[in-house]
Amino acid sequence: MPDLIVVGVDGSVPGFDAVAWAADDAFRMHVPLRNVGVVETWPYQVPQIPAPEWDEALIENSRKVLAQAEEIARERQPTIEVSTELMTGTPAAVLREQAGDAIELVVGGRGLGGFAGAVLGSVSMNVAGQVPVPVVVVRPRAAVAHGEIVVGLDGSPTCEPALAYAFRQAELRGSTLRAVYAWALPFALAAGFSCDFEALREAQQRVAEEQLASWRERYPQVKVIADVRCAHPVDALAAAGDRADLLVVGSHGRSAIGSIVLGSVSRGVLHHAHCTVTVVRAKDAPTPARR
Numbered sequence: 001m002p003d004l005i006v007v008g009v010d011g012s013v014p015g016f017d018a019v020a021w022a023a024d025d026a027f028r029m030h031v032p033l034r035n036v037g038v039v040e041t042w043p044y045q046v047p048q049i050p051a052p053e054w055d056e057a058l059i060e061n062s063r064k065v066l067a068q069a070e071e072i073a074r075e076r077q078p079t080i081e082v083s084t085e086l087m088t089g090t091p092a093a094v095l096r097e098q099a100g101d102a103i104e105l106v107v108g109g110r111g112l113g114g115f116a117g118a119v120l121g122s123v124s125m126n127v128a129g130q131v132p133v134p135v136v137v138v139r140p141r142a143a144v145a146h147g148e149i150v151v152g153l154d155g156s157p158t159c160e161p162a163l164a165y166a167f168r169q170a171e172l173r174g175s176t177l178r179a180v181y182a183w184a185l186p187f188a189l190a191a192g193f194s195c196d197f198e199a200l201r202e203a204q205q206r207v208a209e210e211q212l213a214s215w216r217e218r219y220p221q222v223k224v225i226a227d228v229r230c231a232h233p234v235d236a237l238a239a240a241g242d243r244a245d246l247l248v249v250g251s252h253g254r255s256a257i258g259s260i261v262l263g264s265v266s267r268g269v270l271h272h273a274h275c276t277v278t279v280v281r282a283k284d285a286p287t288p289a290r291r
């Protein structure tokens with residue numbers, strides 16, 4: 001079983017934030033850290049612009065960026081083992097490959113490129129939920145630690161790996177775990193439908209408690225809040241994330257296991273939450289084709 005954390009480094013501030021986050025997690029988990037920089041040389045190798053010196057310049061720049069990343073990691077956690085890997089290729093593809101050696105892949109929410117309004121870069125989007133290991137999308141650290149981790153659940157087995165990750169993180173950090181289960185009446189029914197809302201609410205509370213029961217037993221030292229809400233899951237999770245240090249979701253929910261790309265909740269959470277988000281591949285999620 002490979003035992004290291006891989007972090008993607010592109011020289012951006014969010015990329016360096018990711019290095020700091022990954023160094024802290026490597027310390028918590030007692031595993032080494034590998035900083036990976038991917039130089040994407042191919043866009044410049046078109047016949048009209050034969051500029052091999054550009055490749056050299058890009059590689060030299062990446063060397064410097066990786067040295068800076070190593071310094072950040074060592075300064076933050078002097079006792080962890082840090083290594084560096086400079087690769088060439090397509091960043092998302094190389095990082096997905098590197099994740100094969102890792103227990104976790106860490107990236108920044110944004111990088112060097114992208115248009116100003118985007119909240120999530122294409123590399124982050126192309127790795128989240130696309131590898132068998134958890135992918136952490138790091139957002140700027142809040143001024144104060146909240147001492148709380150949020151995990152989303154939907155009563156189905158697909159979110160068990162996310163629960164496993166969230167309970168482990170809560171245990172390692174000594175944090176409270178807020179387990180958010182958001183439910184709503186099917187949209188088409190909601191308008192003219194009458195029902196015993198209180199009975200429904202209690203039934204949903206039971207669904208959450210049943211899913212949490214075995215985890216509470218396994219982690220008796222973790223304080224768990226079962227937070228059952230009648231709301232859209234993306235709204236509920238993003239709101240809870242505003243008061244949390246980390247928000248954990250599965251890559252797919254109960255209804256979207258057939259889809260290769262992320263489920264709508266994990267996709268929505270990545271776009272709307274302001275805190276650091278870990279996407280954990282759902283149980284039985286399909287393996288995406290390599291790009």
Ligand SMILES: Nc1ncnc2c1ncn2[C@@H]1O[C@H](COP(=O)(O)OP(=O)(O)OP(=O)(O)O)[C@@H](O)[C@H]1O
Pocket residue numbers: 007008009010012014015016018036037038039040091106107108109110111112113114115120121122123124125
């Ligand atoms: N070339 C790279 N090498 C290693 N890691 C990278 C590379 N590019 C991006 N990353 C990782 O992915 C994170 C998000 O960067 P991403 O490229 O997705 O955003 P962006 O540059 O803002 O947008 P885009 O590249 O889609 O225009 C970075 O913070 C970094 O952790």
Ligand SMILES: [Mg+2]
Pocket residue numbers: 010111112113114121122123
């Ligand atoms: Mg980029």
